[in-house]
Amino acid sequence: MRVAANHAGSRTWWTTVVDQTPRAATAAPEFRSDISGLRAVSVALVVLFHVRLRGAAGGFIGVDVFFVISGFLMTKIIMERLQAGTFSYWDFVRARAARIWPALGALIFGLLLVGAFLLPPSDLVQIAKQSVWALLFWSNQIFLAHAGYATQDADGNWFLHTWSLAVEWQFYLVYPWVLVLASRIGAGAPGGEARRIGALRVLCWLLPLLAVSFGYYLFESTAHPDGAFFLLTARAWEPLAGGIVYFAETRWFDGRARHRALVSYAGIAMIVGSALWFGYRHLDPVGLGWYSMLPVLGSMLVLWSSWSRSAVLGNAVMQAIGKWSYSIYLWHWPLVVLCAMDAVLDRRPLAGITFVVVGSVVLGWASYRFVESRPRSRMLWGMRTATAKPLLAFGIAGLAAGFAVATGGLAFRMPHAGAANLVESAEEAQFFPLTCSNYQKPASDVRPCKIERNSHRTVLVIGDSFAEHLYPWFKDHSVVAVDFLTVAGCPPVPHFDRVQPGFHCMDYARLAWAQALLPRYDTIVISGNWSMVGGVGPRYCHEDAAGGCKMVVGDERRDLVLAELRAALRTLLDAGKTVVVLDVAPIAYVSVPQRIERELYWFGTPRFKNSLASVIAENAWIDPLFASFKDVPGFHLVSLRPTLCHASNCDVYDAQMKRAIYIDDRHFDPVWMAAHGGVFTPFVQPERVP
Numbered sequence: 001m002r003v004a005a006n007h008a009g010s011r012t013w014w015t016t017v018v019d020q021t022p023r024a025a026t027a028a029p030e031f032r033s034d035i036s037g038l039r040a041v042s043v044a045l046v047v048l049f050h051v052r053l054r055g056a057a058g059g060f061i062g063v064d065v066f067f068v069i070s071g072f073l074m075t076k077i078i079m080e081r082l083q084a085g086t087f088s089y090w091d092f093v094r095a096r097a098a099r100i101w102p103a104l105g106a107l108i109f110g111l112l113l114v115g116a117f118l119l120p121p122s123d124l125v126q127i128a129k130q131s132v133w134a135l136l137f138w139s140n141q142i143f144l145a146h147a148g149y150a151t152q153d154a155d156g157n158w159f160l161h162t163w164s165l166a167v168e169w170q171f172y173l174v175y176p177w178v179l180v181l182a183s184r185i186g187a188g189a190p191g192g193e194a195r196r197i198g199a200l201r202v203l204c205w206l207l208p209l210l211a212v213s214f215g216y217y218l219f220e221s222t223a224h225p226d227g228a229f230f231l232l233t234a235r236a237w238e239p240l241a242g243g244i245v246y247f248a249e250t251r252w253f254d255g256r257a258r259h260r261a262l263v264s265y266a267g268i269a270m271i272v273g274s275a276l277w278f279g280y281r282h283l284d285p286v287g288l289g290w291y292s293m294l295p296v297l298g299s300m301l302v303l304w305s306s307w308s309r310s311a312v313l314g315n316a317v318m319q320a321i322g323k324w325s326y327s328i329y330l331w332h333w334p335l336v337v338l339c340a341m342d343a344v345l346d347r348r349p350l351a352g353i354t355f356v357v358v359g360s361v362v363l364g365w366a367s368y369r370f371v372e373s374r375p376r377s378r379m380l381w382g383m384r385t386a387t388a389k390p391l392l393a394f395g396i397a398g399l400a401a402g403f404a405v406a407t408g409g410l411a412f413r414m415p416h417a418g419a420a421n422l423v424e425s426a427e428e429a430q431f432f433p434l435t436c437s438n439y440q441k442p443a444s445d446v447r448p449c450k451i452e453r454n455s456h457r458t459v460l461v462i463g464d465s466f467a468e469h470l471y472p473w474f475k476d477h478s479v480v481a482v483d484f485l486t487v488a489g490c491p492p493v494p495h496f497d498r499v500q501p502g503f504h505c506m507d508y509a510r511l512a513w514a515q516a517l518l519p520r521y522d523t524i525v526i527s528g529n530w531s532m533v534g535g536v537g538p539r540y541c542h543e544d545a546a547g548g549c550k551m552v553v554g555d556e557r558r559d560l561v562l563a564e565l566r567a568a569l570r571t572l573l574d575a576g577k578t579v580v581v582l583d584v585a586p587i588a589y590v591s592v593p594q595r596i597e598r599e600l601y602w603f604g605t606p607r608f609k610n611s612l613a614s615v616i617a618e619n620a621w622i623d624p625l626f627a628s629f630k631d632v633p634g635f636h637l638v639s640l641r642p643t644l645c646h647a648s649n650c651d652v653y654d655a656q657m658k659r660a661i662y663i664d665d666r667h668f669d670p671v672w673m674a675a676h677g678g679v680f681t682p683f684v685q686p687e688r689v690p
Contacts, residue, residue, distance in 0.1 A: 036322035037313025042066045043325040047332045051353045058278030060285035061295040068299035071239025075246040097390040105393025106371045107330045112400045120601035121409030122423040128404035130159040137169035144230040155340035161333035170232045199247040213237035225287030225501040245303045264307035270298025282539040287501035328364030335359045343589045426593035426663040431670040432468035438487045443507035448483040455480040460521040462512040467527040472670040473677025478684035491528035494564045495543040527582040580636045586610040586650040592662040609649035638679040
């Protein structure tokens with residue numbers, strides 16, 4: 001499709017930009033140093049966020065900045081060619097492919113090559129499968145379908161970051177049609193009069209689309225936060241905001257360099273300030289809601305000002321980072337994944353941050369130098385570089401990925417028969433029935449998962465997923481009926497709420513402790529990931545006397561958790577209940593099945609173990625609370641640590657069963673759990689334990 005247009009008519013304030021003399025179709029695009037510098041800000045924020053640099057917890061807004069830049073540039077490219085009568089949809093798509101595909105193809109091929117030599121078959125298959133979705137620019141949908149952004153394993157999702165490329169590419173495919181239709185509808189004139197493309201007419205399309213997308217984003221931020229994060233329909237308002245800036249350029253800045261500088265620095269301050277503030281407030285990138293407007297507005301101000309002499313954006317370092325920003329973005333996340341294999345960013349943060357930051361810049365430069373910016377020439381069958389290079393990249397990467405999948409990740413490389421089943425078994429494992437899941441349900445919809453028995457007793461289990469992964473043992477061994485009233489992601493701490501859309505933890509805790517007091521339950525089993533609500537994890541607020549919910553952090557938060565749990569336990573014991581509390585088992589912080597398979601591949605035997613000292617240290621704040629009840633009648637503290645821990649280490653692999661003990665970094669394998677939960681035997685007999 002090619003669109004032609006003629007120009008006529010007087011210039012008004014709202015057609016200042018689009019009704020200018022068209023450039024020649026072959027003219028080089030205008031270089032904007034402010035845009036290059038803004039790209040540097042964007043990628044720096046994202047990289048520092050992913051390496052968890054102190055103070056950079058709000059760096060996730062770098063993607064929002066990037067979307068605004070992309071929308072501005074795409075609008076500029078399309079509108080100028082529409083004005084010149086030279087716009088071709090296929091030329092536009094081909095140009096975008098030439099920009100995006102080669103570096104992405106090089107990343108995929110490089111990771112597959114590294115995986116073929118250094119990683120076991122399961123990792124290579126995972127890289128290959130994910131790379132296919134990345135090549136098809138559908139990875140945002142795939143990661144959304146697999147439980148969202150925040151729940152993805154850092155040491156196994158090599159292409160998690162390509163969700164933004166998928167959104168961008170989907171936008172590229174649709175957006176030109178929007179501008180073409182907007183420029184045509186209502187543009188005809190009787191009698192063959194010339195027509196022109198007016199900015200107001202196009203804005204009459206873009207502004208409603210922006211409003212609808214933003215409204216949908218706000219709705220999804222509350223109803224389905226992961227959808228708000230991943231979907232083009234919820235993200236489209238950000239590139240559309242960039243497109244609006246193109247039409248908002250004005251002569252107000254003519255001869256007023258001071259005004260340009262002021263607006264540009266105000267925009268930079270909004271971007272950096274919002275990143276710092278979001279980090280300080282511990283805001284989550286998923287379900288950010290209205291707050292997303294801040295970095296978007298800041299980006300719009302920088303683009304609107306078109307200030308090319310910014311000391312912040314225009315210096316040599318920022319220009320270089322901006323030039324390499326796309327390749328830096330592509331390579332930084334796989335380096336984060338490599339660090340996550342050994343929890344380097346947790347255990348040796350300085351080394352991990354240095355490795356990722358320096359490695360990203362070096363690989364980004366190399367990718368830009370040797371892949372992105374190769375000189376124009378004729379390549380295959382006389383095709384120019386702009387056509388042949390993306391096709392080659394797409395084809396080679398796709399064939400390599402297909403070969404890796406077809407051969408089971410070059411399965412012949414794995415010397416240990418059955419070792420490759422570790423990861424496969426973990427992926428297929430289901431420790432709690434999906435039909436029983438209460439995840440992100442309001443308290444009114446929460447229902448117990450029942451293990452029916454012909455008995456006069458019923459035991460109640462409350463907690464989060466750390467209670468749910470006990471289910472296989474109770475199902476196989478309990479003589480009495482058991483009700484699991486659990487909500488994954490919500491440790492049962494009264495008066496604490498998880499500050500994240502979709503969760504109703506305070507309501508759940510109120511329901512769980514009320515149910516525990518019912519006469520039909522004489523024994524209450526309690527298990528939770530206490531460290532999550534204690535400070536290592538999402539944001540929580542505590543209900544105050546006025547009925548509000550106050551954000552609490554640090555020692556104050558832990559002290560309140562201890563006080564609430566102490567009071568709740570005392571209430572159950574005073575009511576004559578038998579209370580069984582499971583202390584926190586060791587957490588590995590790496591995907592155990594993948595780690596074990598890697599070590600079998602590298603060393604021939606599993607080496608990884610948890611440090612018992614670190615387990616004790618991590619739980620030193622809450623273990624004394626449970627220990628303080630040990631002499632109280634009806635209270636029983638049980639532990640799986642003696643089963644898992646010996647001398648100074650805690651096992652993550654059962655050599656006799658030839659199974660990983662965990663299906664991820666913290667939840668028990670259901671087969672292993674069914675065989676090792678004997679600590680609960682006294683409490684599921686026909687007679688109640690006093």
